Amino acid sequence: MSSRTNIFGNIDWWLVVLYLVMVLLGWVNIYAAIYDEEHSSILDLTQRYGKQMIFIGSSLLLALIILLTDAKFFSTFSMIIYLVTIAALVAVLILGKEIAGSRSWFQVGSFSLQPAEFAKFATSLAVANYLGGTNINFRKFTSVFKAFLILAIPAGLIFLQNDTGSALVYSAFIFVFYREGMTGNVLIIALAVIVLFLMALLIDKLVIIAGLLVVAMLLLLIMRRTLRSVAILITFLVLASGFVYSVDYAFANMLEPHHRTRINVLLGKESDLKGAGYNVNQSLIAIGSGGIAGKGFLNGTQTKFNFVPEQSTDFIFCTVGEEWGFIGSTLVVALFVLLILRIIQHSERQRSAFGRIYGYGVASILFFHFAVNIAMTLGLFPVIGIPLPFFSYGGSSLWAFTILLFIFIKLDANRLNIL
Amino acid sequence: MVQKKIFENRKFVVSAIIIATGLIFVLRLFYVQLIDDKYVLSATNNVLRYEVQYPARGLVFDRNGELLVFNEAAYDLMVVPRLVDKPDTAEFCRLLDLSREEFRKRLHKARSYSMHKPSIFVEQVSKEQYGFIEERLYKYPGFFVQSRTLRKYPRPSAGHTLGYIGEVSPAEIEANPYYKSADYIGKSGIEKFYENTLRGKKGLRISMVDVFNRVKGRYMEGRYDSAAIAGNDLYITIDANLQAYGELLMANKKGSIVAIEPATGDILALVSSPSYDPNLLIGRVRSKNYNLLSNDTLIxxxxxxxxxxxxxxxxxxxxxALIGQQEGVINPSTAYPCAGLGAVPIKCSHNHYSPLQLVESIEQSCNPYYWNVFKAIIDNPAYGSTRRAYEKWRQYLLSFNLGKTFDTDLLVERSGNVPEPEYYDKYFGKNVWRSMTIRSLSIGQGELLVTPLQLANIAAMISNRGFYYDPHIGKATVKNGVNTPIEFTRHTTMVEPRYFDPVVEGMRRVFAGSHGTARYYANDSITMGGKTGTVQNPHGENHSIFIAFAPIDNPKIAIAVVVENAGYGSTYAAPIATLMMLKYILGDFDAPWFEQRMLETNLID
Incomplete structure (x- = not known):
């Protein structure tokens, strides 16, 4: 077995370096976001940057342990890991401590843990395990149903914890399913649903339906006018119209009031700069005032003086934008794009379906966090409280993302050992 | 494996979505950070708080160094509307003694000015209220206290002279960009005239505040800050004790006292009665009291x-008497007869022997004598015409600063009236009027009008035997401990010093002479000179007037007293002037018999 001696030899150091750079940049920005002169020591454990230093250290330890673990462990025990995590998600609903309206934390003394964060890699493992099995076919209803069930259980439990943002993360697996053969129409339908939902809130419904009719007519002109295609078209038209009319009801009755306002703010229907719009407005002020090269390390005023809320967690990108400007922000965006693309590239070179699917799971989860978090700080998406991977302050999220990524790095390093 | 290959191409779709997302973010960043500049402005408004540093206004001292005007800290409660959290309005209003309605109104006003910039919420919170509020202010984000200074007056005296300060008017802001809305400026008296000396220079402190409006540090280490420079102190010519004594004597009387130091033109006392306590016109009580005072019928x-x-x-x-001598139409031994009540064209109410010489004519204030003097001046053949002789006479008056204002630091002052010859040309016709026509002028009646200040200056000019300084209030400014005297102009009159001696002697006899009109008020220790006046006026009882100076050979004080509608000059104005002179020269003195009477006299009710 050459793998023993070669254990670090096959590792993709590019991924490791990208990870380290992002974690360190994250720490620098957490330090800047809450810096004050009284507590300038980087290891001051009363401050978040001191604690984050500990989290980074322990994350590196976790990464090392994962790299030293036999790669087969993850595929073999994937379902057990998944079930343990589900158990933890159930337990936190009963035993957890309620913080800011969400019951998603285990707290022992000053130490707290958020199982939802760990559910991400556990679910990825479970999905990889299930879809990687033989006889799985997206044309079969039971396969699709089971695959969605694997996602729905953690997502539902997390939703019950009142942590909507983390629950929505599981929608990212749509990319995994797509890659594994689910019809491409899913992506189009998902996009259509989002567009119709937003348009229904903004434009007169009759106008939308008229628009849909026009689109249907055009399609009729291009398509072969068989009875079947016409029937499908009419079905879709009716479904879409029904959806458009149900949006109001869903919007008014199924969403929490603060979600409604966040969506309204994004759509420009509300502009209460003190209430729901305050966060986004302050976030844009912080980023926008950064200019081309930023105000410089520790010179950001908007984030440091608390104008931006959650400046070390969900809105950490504001500090990047304010202190490092367009150049720094673009660099961070580029780092994420590079990391995710490289994970996808490496996923494709896996010999095992398990490795490939897990890799896509990692890429999808990271992409969802990256896209939603930055879109939120840039006022392109409603405010959904999810962290920016590797950057945001928080032990659970950093550990979970580290585990998520390093399991993939380990699988990738081990790919040649799989026959 | 076949199936896997089919779907492998889907990685391009996924990668494209990821790259597209990244590009959208970069474009958005490009717009927000490089194109749209409104965020930079908002960031500045968020973080920077501009605090004006108000300088301490200069102090004002009297001629002996007694403090007349000082500053007391006052606190304006400021508000930044954006930061206002819905506070416990009930408690907040109670702290400030405001109704809820008033609270809302003020907040609305502040909002309409600016959401981000601080504006005054409650002006000049009292020291007690401030102490109370300060402890609780942390509960009310958006509110902070800015200190500034108010004027205070240890003595309730000299209100007219000291003047007052008030908020700048829009016109004043327009005239001088130094002033910003809600700044204070001298509105009257020395506060106005010496505004530039007293006000100092405002400073600016730019600090950075956090979202709770807590100061987090100075902007750019204070590079753009400027310190406030305190105003210069001012010494004025007023003698506070004399001023207060004068106000006491004039209590319950209408009229005024002007006392001047002849050698310098320093105004020692400037009393206008009824007066007011300058402390009434400061701070929040100002507008209320101002209305009360301006509606008072005694003005x-x-x-x-x-x-x-x-x-x-x-x-x-x-x-x-001075002009007649200088013109050579009379000399000290010139005598004119007096037919008393039967005299023509001007009768004499004083019962005295006849004829009188110059000195005696002053002592006994003989009207026919001065009709004759005036006639001699105006009908002087040397000038060829009444008009030219009158013009010459008028030039003398102008050289005594009658008929014009002084060039000095008194802001409001009237010129009095010495008619130009054109006035009589118009009134009577050219070359028609003669000395007889304008005879009232000879005894200081008719069109002739003077202010108490001009009268006091006549006394000073006579005591100086022919010169005077423009009467003034400012004495010296003090900057960094260095005293700079304020200079005023010395004027020489058209009458030579030698002609003053008989006039001064006459004035001495007003007190010392056996028939002197003020002989009852003579004093053993000080030789004084004076002249009574009993002025007819169409609005009622005669005005009682007296001008005087003392000591006669080394004058320290010259004075004019006017008591309106009080009767003879010798009844009120003379004793009050005498008391003022004794007070100034002797300091503490044994009160003569008439002091009590003057203090108690009430001519108003």
Missing amino acids: PLFNRALLAMYSPGSTFKLVD
């Missing part, structure tokens, strides 16, 4: 000493 805000114009009456005889 306490009107500075009679500078603005009221009276006929000089018999005090004017001194002027005629």
Whole structure:
């Protein structure tokens, strides 16, 4: 077995370096976001940057342990890991401590843990395990149903914890399913649903339906006018119209009031700069005032003086934008794009379906966090409280993302050992 | 494996979505950070708080160094509307003694000014209220206290002279960009005239605040800050004790007192009665009290000493005596007969022997004597015409600063009236009027009008035997401990010093002579000179007027007293002037018999 001696030899150091750079940049920005002169020591454990230093250290330890673990462990025990995590998600609903309206934390003394964060890699493992099995076919209803069930259980439990943002993360697996053969129409339908939902809130419904009719007519002109295609078209038209009319009801009755306002703010229907719009407005002020090269390390005023809320967690990108400007922000965006693309590239070179699917799971989860978090700080998406991977302050999220990524790095390093 | 290959191409779709997302973010960043500049402005508004540093206004001292005006800290409660959290309005309103309605109104006003910039919420919170509020202010984000200074007056005295400060008017802001809305500026008196000396220079401190409006540090280490520079102190010519004594004597009387140090033109006391306590016109009580004072029928805000114009009456005889001598139409031994009540064209109410010489004519204030003097001046054949002789006479008056204002630091002042010859040309016709036509002028009646200040200056000019300084209030400014005297102009009159001696002697006899009109008020220790005036006026009882100076050979004080509608000059104005001179020269003195009477006299009710 050459793998023993070669254990670090096959590792993709590019991924490791990208990870380290992002974690360190994250720490620098957490330090800047809450810096004050009284507590300038980087290891001051009363401050978040001191604690984050500990989290980074322990994350590196976790990464090392994962790299030293036999790669087969993850595929073999994937379902057990998944079930343990589900158990933890159930337990936190009963035993957890309620913080800011969400019951998603285990707290022992000053130490707290958020199982939802760990559910991400556990679910990825479970999905990889299930879809990687033989006889799985997206044309079969039971396969699709089971695959969605694997996602729905953690997502539902997390939703019950009142942590909507983390629950929505599981929608990212749509990319995994797509890659594994689910019809491409899913992506189009998902996009259509989002567009119709937003348009229904903004434009007169009759106008939308008229628009849909026009689109249907055009399609009729291009398509072969068989009875079947016409029937499908009419079905879709009716479904879409029904959806458009149900949006109001869903919007008014199924969403929490603060979600409604966040969506309204994004759509420009509300502009209460003190209430729901305050966060986004302050976030844009912080980023926008950064200019081309930023105000410089520790010179950001908007984030440091608390104008931006959650400046070390969900809105950490504001500090990047304010202190490092367009150049720094673009660099961070580029780092994420590079990391995710490289994970996808490496996923494709896996010999095992398990490795490939897990890799896509990692890429999808990271992409969802990256896209939603930055879109939120840039006022392109409603405010959904999810962290920016590797950057945001928080032990659970950093550990979970580290585990998520390093399991993939380990699988990738081990790919040649799989026959 | 076949199936896997089919779907492998889907990685391009996924990668494209990821790259597209990244590009959208970069474009959005490009717009927000490089194109749209509104965020930079908002960031500045968020973080920077501009605090004006108000300088301490200069102090004002009297001529002996007694403090007359000082500053007391006052606190304006400021508000930044954006930061206002819905506070417990009930408690907040109770702290500030505001109704809820008023609270809402003020907040609305502040909002309409600016959401981000601080504006005044409650002006000049009292020291007690401030102490109370300060402890609780942390509960009310958006509110902070800015200190500034108020003027305070240890003595309730000299209100007209000191003047007051008030918020700048839009016109004043327009005239001088130094002033910003809600700044204070001298509105009257020395506060206005010496505004530039007293005000100092405002400073600016830019600090950075956090979202709770807590100061987090200075902007750019204070590079753009400027320190406030305190105003210069001012010494004024007023003697606070004399001023207060004068106000006491004039209590319950209408009129004024002007006392001048002849050698310098320093105004020692400037009393206008009824007066007011300058402490009434500061801070929050100002507008209320101002309305009360301006609606008072006795017009306490009107500075009679500078603005009221009276006929000089018999005090004017001194002027005629001086001009007559200088013109060579009379000399000390010139005698004119007096037919008393039967005299023509001007009768004499004083019962005295006849004829009188110059000195005696002053002592006994003989009207026919001065009709004759005036006639001699105006009908002087040397000038060829009444008009030219009158013009010459008028030039003398102008050289005594009658008929014009002084070039000095008194802001409101009337010129009095010495008619130009054109006036009589118009009134009577050219070459028609003669000395007889304008005979009232000879005894200081008719069109002739003077202010109490001008009268006091006549006394000073006579005591100086022919010169005077423009009467003034400012004495010296003090900057960084260095005293700079304020200079005023010395004027020489058209009358030579030697002609003053008989006039001064006459004035001495007003007190010392056996028939002197003020003989009851003579004092053993000080030789004084004076002249009574009893001025007829169409609005009621005669005005009682007296001008005087003392000591006669080394004058320290010259004075004019006017008591309106009080009767003879010798009844009120003379004793009050005498008391003032004794007070100034002797300091503490044994009160003569008439002091009590003057203090108690009430001519108003």
